[in-house]
Amino acid sequence: MRHAARMLLEGRRLDTSTLAAELGIARATLFRRAGNRDAILGEALAHLGSRTLAAIEAEHDARPEGADPAGRLRSLAVSESFRWALSTAVPIRRLLDEEPTTGIRVLTDPRGRVQPRVVEAYTALFQHDVDRHGFVPQVPVPLLALAVVRLGESFLYSDVLASRAPDLKAATTVIDALVLSVLGGEGG
Numbered sequence: 001m002r003h004a005a006r007m008l009l010e011g012r013r014l015d016t017s018t019l020a021a022e023l024g025i026a027r028a029t030l031f032r033r034a035g036n037r038d039a040i041l042g043e044a045l046a047h048l049g050s051r052t053l054a055a056i057e058a059e060h061d062a063r064p065e066g067a068d069p070a071g072r073l074r075s076l077a078v079s080e081s082f083r084w085a086l087s088t089a090v091p092i093r094r095l096l097d098e099e100p101t102t103g104i105r106v107l108t109d110p111r112g113r114v115q116p117r118v119v120e121a122y123t124a125l126f127q128h129d130v131d132r133h134g135f136v137p138q139v140p141v142p143l144l145a146l147a148v149v150r151l152g153e154s155f156l157y158s159d160v161l162a163s164r165a166p167d168l169k170a171a172t173t174v175i176d177a178l179v180l181s182v183l184g185g186e187g188g
Helices: 002-009 016-023 027-034 037-061 074-087 090-098 100-108 115-133 141-156 168-183
Strands: none
Touching: 002 016, 002 037, 002 090, 016 027, 016 037, 027 037, 037 074, 037 090, 037 100, 037 115, 074 115, 074 141, 074 168, 090 100, 100 141, 115 141, 115 168, 141 168
């Protein structure tokens, strides 16, 4: 998985024959141990996404008392930064440009390797704000996280999904309004 992630970061197409050869194993062994190309691609992208999100959270939390300059909830500030990071991530953009069907399938499949992990991470983000601010969410936090992830995907990948340019500012406006109404928060 780490080698596959490195390949993606280097701007190389993930080819299982090349990956197996570079690892010094047979392609059949790679398949038995790691799964098909979609599974390996999903694991690599999930790994890179997890690292990116962790770095964004650490940067946010390093501010005095984790303060957001705009006074927004931590979850909203972090998730917005994560969407912007994904929008310019070379491995994702290259995959969507060269293999849009595969890219959307790997990135958004609810049974895949990427989306469930993003939903889990967003659940933790929102739960942090719920606990910190004493919010009483109108829906379960995991359901809110799923809605935010799916909504974010529709904006982030709109060039592939709907032949529209991604509008991350609009995504932030809509997602902030949704989260604040569900959590009962006032500031955005």
